[in-house]
Amino acid sequence: MVMGSLKRAAGLAVFGLFIFTALVLLAGGAEASFPLPWQLGMQPSASPVKENIAWLHNLLLVIITVITIFVLVLLVYVMWRFRASANPKPTRTTHNTMIEIIWTVVPTLILVAIAIPSFKLLYFMDRTFEADMTLKVTGHQWYWSYEYPDQGGLKFESYMIPEADLKPGQKRLLEVDNRVVVPVGTNVRVLVGGTDVMHSWMVSSLGVQIYAVPGRVNETWIRVNKPGTYYGQCNQICGINHAYMPIAVEALPKAEFDRWVAEAKRKFATAPQDGEVRIAAAGEQPVAAK
Ligand SMILES: [Cu+2]
Structure with missing residues (x-):
C-alpha cells in the first residue's frame, strides 16, 4: 500500500521533471534579446x-x-x-x-x-578596469537620455515609440525613436544618473541592472559580444509612465559605429534639445538647460 503510493508519487515527479526539462529546452532555443510569450529561462x-x-x-x-x-x-x-x-513504542532519542x-x-x-x-x-x-569609452545614461520621467563624452559630447534623448506609430516588425513597448549605439567588442564604462526620481537601466541579455539615482553617479560596464539590438526597460517603479521608457541598445561593428557617430553628431546638433538635463552633482538640484 505504502510502496504503491510511493511509486505513484515517484512516477509523477519524474513526469513533472520531464515536462519542465522539455519546456526549458524549447524556451532556450529562442535566440532573442527581448521577452517572448511563454518564455522560460x-x-x-x-x-x-x-x-x-x-x-x-x-x-x-x-x-x-x-x-x-x-x-x-x-x-x-x-x-x-x-x-x-x-x-507502537516510540523511540525516545533526542x-x-x-x-x-x-x-x-x-x-x-x-x-x-x-x-x-x-x-x-x-x-x-x-566596473571595468580597462574602459575603451564612456557612456552616460540619465533617467528621466519618462525617457532616457544618452551622452558620449569620448565622441565630442554627443547627446540625445530616447523616447518610446507609441503603439499607434509602430511600423511592421517593431516591438510594442520596447522600440525607441533613438537607440543607444555602442561598438561591439569594446569595454564601455556606463555612468548612470537620474534627474527626478529613481529609475533603473536594465538590459537583460547584457546582464545590466543599475539604479539611476538623482544626485549620484552609479558605474557599471558592458561589452557586447556580437552586433544586434538588445532590448531592456526601466525596472524601478518610477511613476505613471514607468512602463513606457524602454531601452534599445544597438551594437555595431567598430567602423559602422564611427560612421554612426559622425551621422548622429549632425543629426542631434540641429535637433531641439528642450528637455535637456544633466546628471546633477551630489547635493545639487537637477538643472534643466535653456
Ligand atoms: Cu523609470
Missing part, C-alpha cells in the same frame, strides 16, 4: 557579465535541485520508517552528536562554495 547572453550570470544561475539551479530532492527523500523516508503503526555536526558543517561548506563564485561575479560586474 533567461535571454541568451550577449556580454561576458551575462555569460557569468548565466553560469552562476545554472550552478545554483543544480545545487538547489539536489538539496530539494535530498530533503524530500529524507522526509518521505522518516514518515515511512517512523510511522505509528510500525512503532540527540546524536555526529549527525548534528554533519548537518551544521555540510550546509556551511555549501554556502562557502556558493559565496566564492558569487563574490567573484559581483566584483566582475562592478
Whole structure:
C-alpha cells in the first residue's frame, strides 16, 4: 500500500521533471534579446557579465535541485520508517552528536562554495578596469537620455515609440525613436544618473541592472559580444509612465559605429534639445538647460 503510493508519487515527479526539462529546452532555443510569450529561462547572453550570470544561475539551479530532492527523500523516508503503526513504542532519542555536526558543517561548506563564485561575479560586474569609452545614461520621467563624452559630447534623448506609430516588425513597448549605439567588442564604462526620481537601466541579455539615482553617479560596464539590438526597460517603479521608457541598445561593428557617430553628431546638433538635463552633482538640484 505504502510502496504503491510511493511509486505513484515517484512516477509523477519524474513526469513533472520531464515536462519542465522539455519546456526549458524549447524556451532556450529562442535566440532573442527581448521577452517572448511563454518564455522560460533567461535571454541568451550577449556580454561576458551575462555569460557569468548565466553560469552562476545554472550552478545554483543544480545545487538547489539536489538539496530539494535530498530533503524530500529524507522526509518521505522518516514518515515511512517512523510511522505509528510500525512503532507502537516510540523511540525516545533526542540527540546524536555526529549527525548534528554533519548537518551544521555540510550546509556551511555549501554556502562557502556558493559565496566564492558569487563574490567573484559581483566584483566582475562592478566596473571595468580597462574602459575603451564612456557612456552616460540619465533617467528621466519618462525617457532616457544618452551622452558620449569620448565622441565630442554627443547627446540625445530616447523616447518610446507609441503603439499607434509602430511600423511592421517593431516591438510594442520596447522600440525607441533613438537607440543607444555602442561598438561591439569594446569595454564601455556606463555612468548612470537620474534627474527626478529613481529609475533603473536594465538590459537583460547584457546582464545590466543599475539604479539611476538623482544626485549620484552609479558605474557599471558592458561589452557586447556580437552586433544586434538588445532590448531592456526601466525596472524601478518610477511613476505613471514607468512602463513606457524602454531601452534599445544597438551594437555595431567598430567602423559602422564611427560612421554612426559622425551621422548622429549632425543629426542631434540641429535637433531641439528642450528637455535637456544633466546628471546633477551630489547635493545639487537637477538643472534643466535653456
Ligand atoms: Cu523609470
